[in-house]
Every structure is written in structure tokens, then in C-alpha cells.
Amino acid sequence: MPAVITVFGSSRPRAGEAVYEDARKLGSALAGSGFIVCSGGYGGVMEAVSRGAHEAGGKALAVTAEFFRAKPNQWVSEVFSVKTWEERLFELIRRGDGYVACAGGTGTLVELAVVWEMLNKGMLNKDVISGRPFVALGDFWRPIVERVREVETGHASSWGEADTQLISFAANAEEAVRYLAARLPHGG
Secondary structure, eight states, X not given: OOOXXXXXXXXXXXXXXXXXXXXXXHHHHHHHTTOEEEXXXXXXXXXXXXXXXXXXXXXXXXXXXXXXXXXXXXXXXXXXXESSHHHHHHHHHHHOSEEEEOSOOHHHHHHHHHHHHHHHTTTTOOSSBTBOOEEEESSTTHHHHHHHHHHHTTOSSOOGGGTSOSOEEESSHHHHXXXXXXXXXXXX
């Protein structure tokens, strides 16, 4: 069974904008490496990553919520609908064997933080080499992640990331996919 990579990102970017095109390249690269793409299924980064996967002949899953009252984008292969925003968040996390955070707003920040904390607490270990890999595309999230690491490191209480950084950074889609493929024995 191919590994599923859940991609988080802003719903705002449009075709032709850098964030959209980076996500489209990511979807294409993921599909080209044999991964199934999963996203929230709406516009922006979610549309772009689904579109890239579709154009590369891959599969794009969407987890939508009745709460949003919006239709999924035309590029998804299969839609899973839940009622609430919270259910959607945890279904996106549950479906992923690995994760990518693209540029985004407060919604994406919440997704990044919840996945990071679940990894930190050991709640997302699966049949993979070392938990579920998580990569941030580009440098958008770097200042936030580095600041949190700075605050958390060196305290008496244990912190899961003290031994291994749970979020890695990739400069581009190809680097992100290489990172994920190296860590998912049944993917890519």
C-alpha cells in the first residue's frame, strides 16, 4: 500500500502565485514517487497539491468538513467528509504516514503545532523507521519552529525533540520528497 502524505497549507494562494506553484510541484513530485497525497481538499495549497498529484497520474485524497460549507476542488480523487473542523484536523493527521507543512495562516499554524506536539508525545508512531516524518517546505515556518525549540530546549522536563528534530526543512519539493521517501519504508 502506498504511503499517504498529508499536506497542510493556506487556502488563499491562486494559480500562478509562488506558494501555489510550489505546492503544485510538491503534489507532482509526491505522486511521481508513488505517494498518495492527502489535503483538506479546498482551494489554495490544497488545490495545488491535489492538482499536481492528479497531473502526475497520482491519487489525491480530500478530508472536508460540513462546517466549511464548501465544495472540494476538482483535482481530488476521493473525498472523506466529516462534520466539524476538529474532526477534519484529526482525520487529516490520522490518514498521514508523513506530513508536509506549506506556507499558511493560523489554520496551518494549528495543524503544524498539533502534529508537532503529537510527534513530541510519541502519539504518531506507526510502522515507519522513526515515527512519522514531518517536513516544512521552504523557510516560512522556520522562525517559529526555531523560536519554540529555543524556548523548550535545556529545561529539566523532558521534551521529545531534545534528541531528534521532529520537523525538518526542505528548500523545494524534490528535497521534501527525498526526505519523506528515505523515512517511509513502504512509500515512495
